[in-house]
Amino acid sequence: MRGVMVAALALLVGCGGDGGGGSRVDDIMALTGDAAAGATVFDANCAVCHGADGTGGSGPDITSKSNPDEVAGYVLDGAEGMTAFDGVLTDQEIADVVAYVTESL
Numbered sequence: 873m874r875g876v877m878v879a880a881l882a883l884l885v886g887c888g889g890d891g892g893g894g895s896r897v898d899d900i901m902a903l904t905g906d907a908a909a910g911a912t913v914f915d916a917n918c919a920v921c922h923g924a925d926g927t928g929g930s931g932p933d934i935t936s937k938s939n940p941d942e943v944a945g946y947v948l949d950g951a952e953g954m955t956a957f958d959g960v961l962t963d964q965e966i967a968d969v970v971a972y973v974t975e976s977l
Contacts, residue, residue, distance in 0.1 A: 896944075896958060897941055897944045897948065900944040900947075900948070900963055900966050900970065901941060901944060901967075901970075903963060903964055903967035904967065905940075905968045905969075905972070906967075906968050906971060907971040907972045907975045907976045909965075909972075910965075910967075910969045910970070910971050910972025910973070910976075911976065913961065913965045913969050913972070914926075914969050914972050914973070917957065917960075917961065918931075918969065921954070922934050925977070926977035931953070931954065934973060934977060937973055937974065937977070938974050939974070940970050940971075943969075944966060944967075944970050947961070947966050947969055947970065948966065
């Protein structure tokens with residue numbers, strides 16, 4: 873059993889799971905986000921939890937989120953109590969939401 877645990881740990885470390893989406897975040901950040909388009913995506917997918925103005929509801933206030941890499945990681949991978957949107961939203965939609973959250977909220 874211990875050997876299996878060591879092998880699993882080695883696999884996790886070797887894969888470089890950084891919790892921030894890794895190269896997927898880089899893929900998103902390589903795109904140019906459109907904050908106006910992001911507002912539409914936000915309203916349809918995020919406002920139900922974060923509120924129409926991002927100040928929170930069942931989800932936390934995100935109006936102070938200004939780091940695009942961090943926001944992209946949350947949208948891609950989710951967080952405690954938050955759905956991951958990788959595969960739900962397109963890369964462009966995620967880039968647009970990142971632009972909206974970091975530039976307009």
